[in-house]
Amino acid sequence: MISDKKPAAQIFLPVRDYDLAATLDSGQVFRWRRQANSWTGVVGRRWVRLTQSENGILAETASSVKYWDWLRDFLQTEIELETILKTFPDDEPMRNAVTACRGLRVLRQDPWECLASFILSSTKQIVQIRQIVALLCERFGEPINWCSVEPVARLDSATDRTLQFAFPTAERLARATEAELRACKMGFRAPHLLAATRQIADGKFDLEKPRRLPLAEARVELTKLRGVGGKIADCVLLFAYGFDSAFPVDVWVERALRQLYFPRRRASAKRLRHFAATHFGPHAGYAQQYLFHYTRTKMK
């Protein structure tokens, strides 16, 4: 296993209103580790360390890099956050969420990694999803170049080994057995992941197709995959395909909607869906992420 020890390339991405911590620790991605005010993770086949500063983000990679578009795209540093925030409804819950989570961004992930990760997410706490994904990468992922982390700044010494591997490809996972997957602690999600993986590896499902469809059709398409219902489809549509109006409703968001918008009323599930689909505007998914992170962290 090759370790360069020191980063081989770096770039400074100037950006304001970007909160790395809120973004990387808000349940969109599951492979990022914090040490001091740096975050280490893997994007595609690249080990990356990001360091927040006042005027932007310093990015360092273990391998040499010529172009950085893949990272700007992943981090979404080029978008005008202010423009998006202005489209949010001007009500008190939304104002509180935005104030509490200023600088939170919706990332643009690889569809396969996002899809597989969220198939593993059902009725799991985020910490546990991280564990499962870590095991999956260590056991089935390709080794990549990485840098060692300073022991002094290291808060989580046992877990950075997983960042020495890329996220496993669908082709590799398709050759795994259900027992091997269950050994990664994913339980009843193992047959789901395996079936979906094979649909993709066998070419029966094209992960590029949803990109070309309107939201509603893309959603139907994704739910053809085993283990993918409406909620997980919405996550992938929002976090990977860039459908900003996709609105995932998990237990936290449902709780937030009932609590913040329908206190002391027994809003039906149908009414809640209608509210979610109409109240939050063209970037509803973005608003959803603020509500999710807000209720999960700030409202205890």
Place this chain on the structure above:
DNA sequence: AACCAGGACACAA
């Protein structure tokens, strides 16, 4: 020590 977690699915009424 119960309770709960970024659900999906098959099936009932």
Place this chain on the structure above:
DNA sequence: TTGTGTCATGGT
């Protein structure tokens, strides 16, 4: 259409 049981696993 809405409601139930089931499926594993570990943190709090």
